Amino acid sequence: MTNFKTMSNQDIEKQEYNITVYTENQIGLLSRIAIIFTRRKINIDSLNTSPSEIESIHRFNIVITESEEVVRKLTRQIEKQVEVLKVYYHTNEDVIWQELALYKVSTDVIAEKVSVERLLRENGARAVVIRKDYTVFETTGHREETDNLINILQPYGLIEFVRSARVAIIKNSEGFNAKLREFERLEPGEEVIENEYLNKGSKVFTM
Amino acid sequence: MAVAQQEILNKTAEKETVNISGSVALLEALIAEGVDTIFGYPGGAIMPIYDALYDYNDKLDHILVRHEQGGIHAGQGYARTSGKVGVVFATSGPGATNLVTGLADAQIDSTPLVCITGQVFAHLLGTDAFQETDVINITNPVTKWNYQVTDATEIPEVLAKAFYIAKSGRPGPVLIDITKNAQIQLFDYEGYTPCNHIRSYRPKPIVRMPYVEQAAELINKAKKPFIIWGQGVVLGSAEQEFKTFVEKSGIPAAWTILGAGAIPTSHPLNVGMLGMHGNYGPNVLTNECDVLIAIGMRFDDRVTGRLDKYAKQAKVIHLDIDPAEIDKNVKTTVPVWGDCKETLPLLTALVEQKQHTAWLNKFRDYTRQEVEAVIHDELNPISGEMTMGEVIKQLNDLTHGEAIIVTDVGQHQMVACRYAQFNNTRSNITSGGLGTMGFALPAAIGAKYGAQDKTVVAIIGDGGFQMTLQELGTIMQTNIDVKIIILNNRFLGMVRQWQELFNDRRYSFVDIESPDFVAVAAAYRIPGKCVNERAELQGALKEMINSKGSFLLEVMVTKENNVFPMVPQGCSVSEIRLK
Numbered sequence: 001m002t003n004f005k006t007m008s009n010q011d012i013e014k015q016e017y018n019i020t021v022y023t024e025n026q027i028g029l030l031s032r033i034a035i036i037f038t039r040r041k042i043n044i045d046s047l048n049t050s051p052s053e054i055e056s057i058h059r060f061n062i063v064i065t066e067s068e069e070v071v072r073k074l075t076r077q078i079e080k081q082v083e084v085l086k087v088y089y090h091t092n093e094d095v096i097w098q099e100l101a102l103y104k105v106s107t108d109v110i111a112e113k114v115s116v117e118r119l120l121r122e123n124g125a126r127a128v129v130i131r132k133d134y135t136v137f138e139t140t141g142h143r144e145e146t147d148n149l150i151n152i153l154q155p156y157g158l159i160e161f162v163r164s165a166r167v168a169i170i171k172n173s174e175g176f177n178a179k180l181r182e183f184e185r186l187e188p189g190e191e192v193i194e195n196e197y198l199n200k201g202s203k204v205f206t207m
Numbered sequence: 208m209a210v211a212q213q214e215i216l217n218k219t220a221e222k223e224t225v226n227i228s229g230s231v232a233l234l235e236a237l238i239a240e241g242v243d244t245i246f247g248y249p250g251g252a253i254m255p256i257y258d259a260l261y262d263y264n265d266k267l268d269h270i271l272v273r274h275e276q277g278g279i280h281a282g283q284g285y286a287r288t289s290g291k292v293g294v295v296f297a298t299s300g301p302g303a304t305n306l307v308t309g310l311a312d313a314q315i316d317s318t319p320l321v322c323i324t325g326q327v328f329a330h331l332l333g334t335d336a337f338q339e340t341d342v343i344n345i346t347n348p349v350t351k352w353n354y355q356v357t358d359a360t361e362i363p364e365v366l367a368k369a370f371y372i373a374k375s376g377r378p379g380p381v382l383i384d385i386t387k388n389a390q391i392q393l394f395d396y397e398g399y400t401p402c403n404h405i406r407s408y409r410p411k412p413i414v415r416m417p418y419v420e421q422a423a424e425l426i427n428k429a430k431k432p433f434i435i436w437g438q439g440v441v442l443g444s445a446e447q448e449f450k451t452f453v454e455k456s457g458i459p460a461a462w463t464i465l466g467a468g469a470i471p472t473s474h475p476l477n478v479g480m481l482g483m484h485g486n487y488g489p490n491v492l493t494n495e496c497d498v499l500i501a502i503g504m505r506f507d508d509r510v511t512g513r514l515d516k517y518a519k520q521a522k523v524i525h526l527d528i529d530p531a532e533i534d535k536n537v538k539t540t541v542p543v544w545g546d547c548k549e550t551l552p553l554l555t556a557l558v559e560q561k562q563h564t565a566w567l568n569k570f571r572d573y574t575r576q577e578v579e580a581v582i583h584d585e586l587n588p589i590s591g592e593m594t595m596g597e598v599i600k601q602l603n604d605l606t607h608g609e610a611i612i613v614t615d616v617g618q619h620q621m622v623a624c625r626y627a628q629f630n631n632t633r634s635n636i637t638s639g640g641l642g643t644m645g646f647a648l649p650a651a652i653g654a655k656y657g658a659q660d661k662t663v664v665a666i667i668g669d670g671g672f673q674m675t676l677q678e679l680g681t682i683m684q685t686n687i688d689v690k691i692i693i694l695n696n697r698f699l700g701m702v703r704q705w706q707e708l709f710n711d712r713r714y715s716f717v718d719i720e721s722p723d724f725v726a727v728a729a730a731y732r733i734p735g736k737c738v739n740e741r742a743e744l745q746g747a748l749k750e751m752i753n754s755k756g757s758f759l760l761e762v763m764v765t766k767e768n769n770v771f772p773m774v775p776q777g778c779s780v781s782e783i784r785l786k
Contacts, residue, residue: 023407028343028344028347031344031347032347035347039348073531073534076531076535077531080529082352082372082405082407083352085406183406183409
């Protein structure tokens with residue numbers, strides 16, 4: 001009898017992958033894409049869907065923690081869906097990403113404890129709304145930064161907190177416009193190898 | 208007032224619009240797509256379509272089934288034998304949910320189907336109305352594409368898209384859910400334009416020659432090459448190209464059950480069946496070949512056994528139209544992504560004409576061992592109760608490999624696939640990936656509609672037959688000619704076999720009691736006969752084949768017989784057991 005436990009703990013390196021999906025704007029497509037993950041008991045860490053830079057084309061940003069082989073097979077299954085145009089997958093090194101977070105703190109605390117105010121300023125938080133009883137701050141950045149700020153604010157009474165999904169831009173991509181025009185042609189040109197932007201992070205000029 | 212069909216065609220030909228209902232537009236779309244047969248069952252939410260259908264008697268043949276599941280399996284059988292898209296109608300709620308098994312079956316076996324389901328009025332969606340279900344979300348995982356139409360103006364374009372998606376690339380089932388208001392609504396119809404391009408969908412990839420060249424190079428250098436083929440060859444209508452490739456390269460070729468018949472059973476290079484109950488040689492020699500050429504098959508777990516001990520020594524060339532299949536289960540050395548009807552001739556041109564006599568003889572050697580250990584006694588028992596194998600052998604003697612064999616699921620399915628003679632393609636109709644019991648009877652009805660000039664023989668077990676026997680009513684009403692053989696071993700045989708081999712013979716709820724099948728058939732006005740003795744078998748089979756219409760033949764076979772060879776679950780293909 002095969003030992004299923006040891007087979008799954010083979011520690012094929014799992015890491016965070018950012019999956020970018022370009023789709024038609026079709027009701028129900030979100031469900032179709034989600035079930036590809038749930039069917040394989042894969043947890044979606046973050047999911048964002050919004051219109052892309054091109055009209056009528058939507059863009060999904062999905063973050064999961066898995067091995068590359070699993071991610072590769074997943075993206076091929078997603079691309080199979082009729083309304084999906086193209087799917088890319090990247091590790092964190094190949095994308096530029098941000099997550100938004102909102103924190104609701106009691107205004108008294110902010111007014112009294114000057115240190116809190118300074119801390120917020122140091123962490124790049126900006127005030128979105130200031131009312132008599134509460135103030136809402138916003139930070140944009142990476143997970144570690146927002147986590148850090150929660151830890152700092154907890155002892156001072158963090159009333160409420162919400163974190164957004166991740167949005168990511170692929171470092172080496174050129175947008176989707178040209179690609180789309182290729183798809184619209186009856187006979188698309190020579191197919192580019194899947195995921196042509198993978199591992200090209202080094203080719204991007206960085207400060 | 209129904210607008211006459213001719214008027215519609217005339218006006219749209221002259222670029223004028225005609226004011227028609229959504230239902231009529233649907234039927235016009237079906238006719239324009241070349242549909243002539245529909246399997247369906249009416250209901251409240253699909254009534255307007257059925258009302259429109261009433262005027263289309265001469266153009267569209269609607270077969271009233273007895274259960275929507277029967278309808279969709281019939282649609283599958285029709286699609287499998289004819290190569291056309293199967294069309295199924297069902298109403299909302301329970302009608303639509305009854306289609307789910309068939310959709311899952313068609314999805315996993317890549318059968319082109321377009322299913323039209325009625326739906327409640329659009330303003331009632333989400334209110335738990337009578338016979339309302341969320342069909343789109345229920346069928347998301349089991350359809351290639353689905354869509355809900357809430358406005359009649361969408362119908363022509365959606366139907367065009369549906370047919371294009373269903374039959375192109377890797378075929379699959381499509382479900383269109385039409386709300387009742389859309390069926391009734393009148394609109395200005397401009398005519399039907401078939402779809403041949405969807406920007407987000409790429410059914411056929413461009414063939415990349417470097418991979419074809421690499422594959423040819425590997426094949427030419429190979430000392431022990433082995434071809435394994437599946438339904439892709441049939442779906443791509445590439446049987447001729449495949450045969451040419453096999454004959455030129457001289458490579459022994461084995462098949463999955465859905466690929467059976469693409470080249471005739473009797474072809475010298477056809478070395479047998481793959482899989483858990485496949486032939487001895489193909490299984491063992493998979494782990495001895497140096498180049499494995501997989502064409503139109505997806506390395507299903509029933510074929511591969513343990514993946515970590517499957518063809519690890521071989522270089523794998525995988526020809527497939529679905530990029531998601533390449534590298535899904537088995538690591539490929541050379542992926543040849545494309546429609547095999549295009550890639551095979553390119554490959555054939557580059558491979559050298561060869562014969563692999565010594566290697567081929569190894570297969571023959573294993574066949575000899577298998578015949579001695581298993582096949583001879585299964586096909587030619589001299590005493591004792593009848594075996595399933597001998598019934599198939601006697602059937603072959605009568606049909607000479609020209610009949611279409613439709614099987615249900617279980618031991619009889621494995622026996623029939625192993626031993627039936629197939630001279631032509633599209634002759635083995637069975638539920639492969641999903642293994643749906645109850646598939647055979649309705650599928651045989653559809654198969655006959657799809658191939659009217661062929662003899663269709665359904666081979667069913669006593670368990671599976673009871674799952675969909677209500678379709679005898681469809682046979683009765685349509686007078687369709689389907690020969691039915693029930694191989695009755697008074698058990699749910701395949702499960703019983705596993706309980707015998709792996710669960711210490713703890714026969715947990717596998718002894719199934721059946722009615723007098725011949726009497727049941729007679730109640731449906733279908734002639735029949737029951738055979739208990741070997742001496743009666745041949746005569747009864749002859750009577751069945753020669754009967755003017757449908758005939759049900761029940762053969763009482765030995766109760767506890769096992770199907771061998773077998774690759775037990777979790778074992779490697781090399782560990783195939785002969786007993």
